[in-house]
Structure formats: structure tokens, C-alpha cells
Amino acid sequence: MLSFIARRLLIAIPTVLIISFFVFSLQFLLPGDPVLAMAGEERDPETLDRLREQYGFNDPFLVQYFNWLTDALRGDLGQSLRMNQPVTALIVEKLPVTFQLAVMALIFAMAIGIPMGILSAVRKGSWLDYVANFVALSGLSIPNFWLGILLILLVSVNLGWLPASGYRPFSVDPWLSIQTMIMPAFVLGTALAAALMRHTRSAMLQVLRSDYVRTARAKGLREKVVILKHALRNALVPVVTVSALLFGELLAGAVLTEQIFTIPGFGKLVVDAVFSRDYAVVQGIVLVTSVAFILMNLLADTAYMILNPRMRDGA
Amino acid sequence: MTAAADPQAMPVRQGRVWRKLRARPAALFGTGLVTLFVLMAVLAPVLPIPGPAETSWTAVREPPSAQHWLGTDHNGRDLLSRMIWGAQASLLAGVVSVGIAVCVGVPLGVLAGWRGGWTDAAISRLTEALLAVPFLILAIAFAAFLGPSLTNAMIAIGIAATPIFIRLARGQTLAVRTEDYVESARACGVREGAILRRYILPNIAPPIIVQATLTIAMAIIAEASLSFLGLGQQPPDPSWGGMLDSARGYMEQAPWMAVWPGAGIFLVVLGFNLMGDGLRDALDPRET
Numbered sequence: 001m002l003s004f005i006a007r008r009l010l011i012a013i014p015t016v017l018i019i020s021f022f023v024f025s026l027q028f029l030l031p032g033d034p035v036l037a038m039a040g041e042e043r044d045p046e047t048l049d050r051l052r053e054q055y056g057f058n059d060p061f062l063v064q065y066f067n068w069l070t071d072a073l074r075g076d077l078g079q080s081l082r083m084n085q086p087v088t089a090l091i092v093e094k095l096p097v098t099f100q101l102a103v104m105a106l107i108f109a110m111a112i113g114i115p116m117g118i119l120s121a122v123r124k125g126s127w128l129d130y131v132a133n134f135v136a137l138s139g140l141s142i143p144n145f146w147l148g149i150l151l152i153l154l155v156s157v158n159l160g161w162l163p164a165s166g167y168r169p170f171s172v173d174p175w176l177s178i179q180t181m182i183m184p185a186f187v188l189g190t191a192l193a194a195a196l197m198r199h200t201r202s203a204m205l206q207v208l209r210s211d212y213v214r215t216a217r218a219k220g221l222r223e224k225v226v227i228l229k230h231a232l233r234n235a236l237v238p239v240v241t242v243s244a245l246l247f248g249e250l251l252a253g254a255v256l257t258e259q260i261f262t263i264p265g266f267g268k269l270v271v272d273a274v275f276s277r278d279y280a281v282v283q284g285i286v287l288v289t290s291v292a293f294i295l296m297n298l299l300a301d302t303a304y305m306i307l308n309p310r311m312r313d314g315a
Numbered sequence: 316m317t318a319a320a321d322p323q324a325m326p327v328r329q330g331r332v333w334r335k336l337r338a339r340p341a342a343l344f345g346t347g348l349v350t351l352f353v354l355m356a357v358l359a360p361v362l363p364i365p366g367p368a369e370t371s372w373t374a375v376r377e378p379p380s381a382q383h384w385l386g387t388d389h390n391g392r393d394l395l396s397r398m399i400w401g402a403q404a405s406l407l408a409g410v411v412s413v414g415i416a417v418c419v420g421v422p423l424g425v426l427a428g429w430r431g432g433w434t435d436a437a438i439s440r441l442t443e444a445l446l447a448v449p450f451l452i453l454a455i456a457f458a459a460f461l462g463p464s465l466t467n468a469m470i471a472i473g474i475a476a477t478p479i480f481i482r483l484a485r486g487q488t489l490a491v492r493t494e495d496y497v498e499s500a501r502a503c504g505v506r507e508g509a510i511l512r513r514y515i516l517p518n519i520a521p522p523i524i525v526q527a528t529l530t531i532a533m534a535i536i537a538e539a540s541l542s543f544l545g546l547g548q549q550p551p552d553p554s555w556g557g558m559l560d561s562a563r564g565y566m567e568q569a570p571w572m573a574v575w576p577g578a579g580i581f582l583v584v585l586g587f588n589l590m591g592d593g594l595r596d597a598l599d600p601r602e603t
Contacts, residue, residue: 014440015440015443015444015447016444018440018441018444019444019447019448022444022445023456026456026457026460027460029457029460029461030460134341137585137588137589137592138581138585140588141532141581141584141585141588142577142581142584143536143539143540143577143580143581143584145539145540145543145559146559146573146576146577146580146581147577149559149562149563149566149573149577150573150574150577152566153566153570153573157566157567157570248447248448248449248450249449249450251449251452252449252450252451252452253451255451255452255455255540255544256451256540256543256544259543259544260563270452270455271455271544274455274458274459274544274546275545279459279460282455282456282459282460283456285452286448286452286453286456289448289449289452290444290447290448290449293447293448293449294447297447
């Protein structure tokens with residue numbers, strides 16, 4: 001097991017290196033001289049030269065990349081020009097907010113997606129199956145920022161049940177924190193619920209055809225026991241892996257959801273950074289999300305091994 | 316096309332695909348939705364509607380009426396007209412960005428699958444790295460560094476979608492390259508380029524067409540997201556994402572402003588998803 005994890009971590013190294021190289025190169029897509037953008041109104045040639053020297057823009061490309069990479073490995077992702085703070089500090093500060101949103105969204109997604117998937121697999125071909133499939137496809141097709149706007153319109157503007165925006169840290173006021181996060185988490189969770197439903201359905205269909213389910217039925221076990229104990233436990237294995245893969249979508253979806261509900265998380269940080277041309281923050285976020293995504297994948301593979309004993313020997 | 320003359324190289328007959336597609340009401344419904352929006356987008360210049368950027372200070376934020384079927388926005392612009400012209404931007408973005416992704420991704424994927432060895436290793440590592448960055452975040456990063464415009468949004472989405480096609484084309488090529496008809500073509504001394512064009516490409520085409528259809532749906536949402544964030548189509552040019560963004564300021568006074576553009580995105584994306592699912596079932600006999 002440990003050697004499996006070690007091997008996977010080794011494989012991840014080149015991937016992370018390629019991503020870091022790519023993230024670093026992004027800044028060379030910027031039109032014009034980065035120093036000019038940095039200096040703003042300042043056009044004094046001496047100041048520009050000093051800045052160039054200070055940020056190492058006179059060094060060859062690979063030297064610049066190497067310096068940036070070694071800094072990043074030490075946890076230094078540069079300085080946010082707008083907020084005058086280290087990028088790492090900004091990201092660490094916003095991470096818990098997005099994490100809470102993501103966890104609540106995942107809970108919604110699992111609570112809706114998995115039972116729906118089971119039901120439509122068990123009742124394959126029934127009207128329930130058709131409705132569930134159509135709902136899932138709609139969930140995948142609905143832009144989540146529109147769903148958010150509609151919910152605000154209905155729940156906050158017309159009914160006045162939940163606040164439309166405003167974030168309260170969980171540590172300060174847990175109840176209010178959950179209240180303000182319900183709508184955003186639901187919005188973020190819908191697409192995920194739809195994807196989970198489709199995966200659960202196909203995994204269940206496959207398992208329901210298997211020999212041990214037939215045996216369980218032949219033994220005279222009640223259908224409920226067969227489905228929940230024999231079929232579901234095996235069907236959930238691939239679903240776990242898929243959930244981890246959907247984590248990336250969760251992060252990307254959070255960008256829009258946080259924008260609509262004005263939640264001061266990770267996604268709001270990246271959008272604000274884009275508009276204030278705070279490129280070090282954008283680079284830092286792309287790098288951190290990718291590494292997080294790779295780690296999630298590793299976690300999923302490990303979980304898959306633990307849940308599926310047959311995999312253990314092969315690895 | 317040379318492939319048409321060679322029955323072995325033609326894995327699916329168009330007639331059969333169409334018959335299968337027709338037998339599925341959901342797929343047919345999706346195709347209908349897509350056709351409707353394509354017609355709207357294509358006919359935009361000749362339809363009897365006001366210009367999408369024509370403002371009117373006497374008709375600001377009017378609810379739907381006989382004169383303005385979908386109402387007007389905060390600048391008194393006709394929303395029906397903006398919806399129709401916005402369809403053009405959305406569909407263009409979907410098709411162009413997926414076009415970029417297919418044109419870059421498929422050759423790279425085929426090359427990786429066909430050559431193997433170092434070529435494959437290099438291309439595969441690159442693909443894995445790009446796939447590790449969440450799609451929308453990758454597109455936002457590109458759009459941020461390229462600068463906000465519809466063209467740059469299309470390029471950004473295209474690049475972000477490319478690894479999907481590299482991986483698919485590579486896997487398909489690996490599966491096809493050991494088939495008997497490829498082996499015998501090689502044994503007969505057919506040149507490499509001709510094998511790829513005549514035997515590999517036509518045989519890996521069906522799953523790529525399915526994926527392209529589904530990716531157009533994804534790209535349309537991505538374009539709307541970028542425009543919503545202000546990184547895509549720039550005002551006053553109409554786009555559904557941009558319309559939703561401006562609607563946020565008038566949720567209480569003019570809720571209809573928020574309803575139409577979102578419905579447009581939803582329906583056209585649903586259309587492409589239904590069509591893609593239908594095509595998958597029609598093209599792949601194993602999935603049914």
C-alpha cells in the first residue's frame with residue numbers, strides 16, 4: 001500500500017513540473033512589458049530599470065523559471081501587487097471559505113445523486129427512470145450561475161426565506177454560516193448531483209447483473225437487503241473515484257457561485273485578481289488548484305484500493 | 316472521400332445512424348432544439364427585429380409586451396433581439412473553440428497512439444498536466460492573460476478542451492492500430508500517412524464526433540461563464556453571459572432580464588447534451 005502511494009507520488013512529480021512551467025509561462029502571453037504594467041503611471045527609465053533588476057526580468061527565461069519554482073516549493077508564490085500581501089497568505093486565508101462551500105455542495109450532491117441513481121437503476125425503464133435521467137441531464141445543462149440567480153430571485157427576493165448574500169465564518173456563527181451557505185452549496189451541488197446520479201446508475205446496473213446478486217436473490221434474501229447490502233456496496237466503489245474527479249469541477253464551479261452570492265472565497269479571489277491584473281495571484285491559484293486536484297486523485301485511487309481488495313495484489 | 320469507397324474503412328453507415336437517432340425521442344428533441352437555435356443565429360441579420368445595441372430611453376426595463384416580446388433591458392434594448400444575436404455569439408464560441416480543440420487534439424492524440432515510445436510519453440504527460448487544471452480555471456487563466464474578448468475566450472476554451480481530444484484520439488488509435496485491416500494495409504506497403512488518413516481516422520471518428528457534440532455543450536457554458544465574469548464578449552455586443560451579468564443589477568425591478576438569457580443557455584446546452592447522448596447510443600452498439 002505504501003509503495004503504491006509512493007509510486008503514484010513519483011509519477012505526479014513530472015505532471016506538477018509541467019503545470020508549474022506552464023503557469024509560469026502564462027505571464028509571457030501578456031501584451032507589453034510587465035514592468036510597465038507594474039509601474040503604473042511611473043515612466044522614469046531609471047525606476048523601470050530598478051524594477052526590472054529587482055524582479056529579475058533581465059535574467060534568462062529558464063533562470064527566472066527556476067527562481068520562481070524554488071520559491072514556490074518553499075511556499076512563496078510571490079507578492080500580490082494590489083493587496084500588498086504574499087499570495088500564499090491570501091490563498092490560505094480564503095481556502096476555508098471555499099472548503100466549507102465545497103463540502104456542503106458535496107453533501108447535497110451525494111444526498112440527491114446517489115439515491116436517485118439507485119432508484120433509476122432498480123426501476124430501469126420505468127417512468128421514474130426517465131424522469132430521473134431527464135432531471136440529471138437538465139442538472140448538467142443548467143448554467144449554475146443562472147440557477148443561483150433564479151434561486152435568489154425566488155427564495156430571497158420573493159419569499160425572503162434566506163439571505164441572498166453575505167458570508168459569516170463558521171467559527172464565528174455556525175448557524176448563520178450554514179444558512180448563508182445553503183443556497184450557494186445547493187447551486188454548486190446540482191451539476192455534481194447529476195453526474196453522480198448517472199455514475200451510480202450505470203455502476204448499479206452493472207452490479208445488478210452480476211452473479212453474486214443473482215445468488216443473493218436465489219438465497220431468498222429480501223430485495224431491500226440485496227440492493228442495499230450486496231449491490232450498493234460494490235457499486236459505490238467506482239462512484240468514490242468519480243467523486244474525487246469531480247472535485248476539480250467543484251473548484252471551478254465555486255468561482256461562479258462565489259461571484260453570485262458574493263462569498264469571499266477562492267473563486268472570488270481569482271476573479272478579483274484577474275480584474276485588478278494581479279497576475280501573481282492568478283498563477284498561484286492555478287498552481288494550487290492543480291496540485292490539490294492531483295492529490296485528490298491520489299486519495300481516490302488509494303480509497304479505491306482500500307474498498308476493492310482485488311486491486312491490492314495487482315498494485 | 317477515399318474512405319467511402321472502402322467498405323472496411325467505413326464503420327458506420329449514415330442511414331443506420333439516422334434511423335437509430337430517429338427512434339429516440341429525446342435525441343430528436345435535442346437535435347430540434349439545436350436546429351432552432353442555429354436557425355435563429357443564422358437568420359439574425361434578416362429577421363424583422365431592432366438592432367441588438369439600439370437603445371431607447373423611452374422604453375427602459377419594460378416587461379414583455381406585444382411590441383417587445385421578451386421586454387427590454389436597462390438601456391431600453393429589445394431583449395428578443397439581444398437573445399437572437401446572443402445565440403450567434405454562443406454557438407460561434409461553442410463551435411469554434413471545439414473546432415480548435417479537435418484540430419489540435421486529434422492529430423496529437425493519433426500521433427501519440429500511433430508512434431508510441433517517447434512521442435507518446437511526452438504528449439501523454441503534457442495531456443495529464445493540462446487535465447489536472449480544472450477546465451474553467453484553465454480557461455479563466457488563459458482569458459486573463461490574453462485579455463478579455465470573445466476571440467480570446469474562444470481560444471482559451473479551445474486550449475482548455477484540447478487535452479480531452481488528445482486522450483480520446485490516443486486511446487482510440489491504440490485500439491484500432493492492431494486491427495487486421497491496419498496490419499494488412501501495412502503489409503501491403505501502404506504509406507504511413509495514407510494508413511492514418513484512410514484507416515485510422517475514419518474508424519476513430521464516431522467517438523470523437525460524440526465527444527465533440529458534448530464538448531460544444533461544455534464550451535457554450537464556459538463562454539457564457541467567461542462573458543458573465545466580463546472575460547468574454549465585451550458590451551455592448553450581445554452575449555447571454557453578459558446579459559445575465561447586467562441583469563443581476565435589476566433583479567427586483569426587472570426579473571425577466573435574468574430569465575431569458577439563462578433559459579437560452581440551458582436549452583441550447585440541453586439540446587447538445589441530448590444530441591450527444593443520442594449519437595453515442597446510435598454510433599456505439601455496445602452502450603445499449
